[in-house]
Amino acid sequence: MCGVNYEDMDKKTEVNKMKKAIIGIITLLVIAAGGCGYYFEVYSPHEKAVTQFDTAKKKVEAKNKELQTSIDNSEKLINSKKEAYDTSALGKLKSADNSAKKALVSVPEVPKKTDAIEKATKELEKPIDYSTQISELKSASEAFENSVKQLKQITNPTSDFVIQRLKEVSSITGTQAVTENNDPNGNLNKQGGYTAAVYFTDKDVTEEVDGRDIVDKGTDAGGCIEVYPTKKDAETRNAYLAAFDGAEMFNSGSHEVHGTVVIRTSTNLTAAQQKDLTKQILDKLIELK
Structure with a gap:
């Protein structure tokens, strides 16, 4: 093995x-x-x-x-x-x-x-x-x-504010706010009425306008800023004024609503003057400072 x-x-x-x-x-x-x-x-x-x-x-x-x-x-x-x-x-x-x-x-x-x-x-x-x-x-x-x-x-401004701004318009020569004692429309602070109304005179109005003061002379001497509490009130007033447009004796001049304000200018101004004055006033009212 x-x-x-x-x-x-x-x-x-x-x-x-x-x-x-x-x-x-x-x-x-x-x-x-x-x-x-x-x-x-x-x-x-x-x-x-x-x-x-x-x-x-x-x-x-x-x-x-x-x-x-x-x-x-x-x-x-x-x-x-x-x-x-x-x-x-x-x-x-x-x-x-x-x-x-x-x-x-x-x-x-x-x-x-x-x-x-x-x-x-x-x-x-x-x-x-x-x-x-x-x-x-x-x-x-x-x-x-x-x-x-x-x-x-321009929403319900005070009369003092309106007067201040109107004084900055070069052609406006004087201003006066209405009171309850001299308000020609009797609407101041009444329901549906204005909370302020400031009348003014303008140098471009050459016609002689009778009156004791600016308020008494009315819009014919220059115009008026009417202030309302609401836009609806202002538009109601504007519609009322529009009813007299073209009426010779009762024509109150131009009128426009901006905010709650109605800007009115004299019937004694030409259409071009009314338009220009309205714009100048509006520009001053909305001017931011």
Whole structure:
């Protein structure tokens, strides 16, 4: 019976172990090489794209916040239900507000794919300039607020205010407010009547007008500012005066409603003079100081 060579068997076992170890090392190196390729070719570019996207996103959001603040302020005015003298002021403010909202750059959620992220980032990195929208909102807001103030000035103003403003009209030579004792119409402070009435004389009226004082001379010597508590009262009065338009003896001159005020000018003035004087008076009444 032949003997077993255990020495040869041990050598073969060692060789097999070495082969397996080498194969294992090679396998690990292959896996490691593949992992490095994934990191540098896929993972790292993706993370870099995400970072650039976030940076661009934050810049756009900061710009949007600046414009949104102006939009929010304008919409507070729009929703305030305040009435303006210039009826177009609110419409212009709404138009500026709508244009500003349309100009806001939309910020998307970060895409999943790297190339889509890079494409979205390029869009976000485009220059943004909201200066025009912000300027238009500011201008329209100021115009609306000023127009609201103007309407307040011609909504049931005091006789002192009216006299002060009439004195600033170059052609007006004198003013006098009515009292309950000298009111020619007997309407002062009565229901449906005026809360103030200021008569005035004008240098462009060349005809001689009889009267003890300016109130007694009436509108023929220049005109009168009648102040009513509501616009409806002023319009009712204006409609009453319109019934005498063209009547030779009873024609009281021109008359226009602005706010709750009726601006009247003398029948002794030409149509052009009446129109010009009415405008000058109105401009002074709504002038903001």
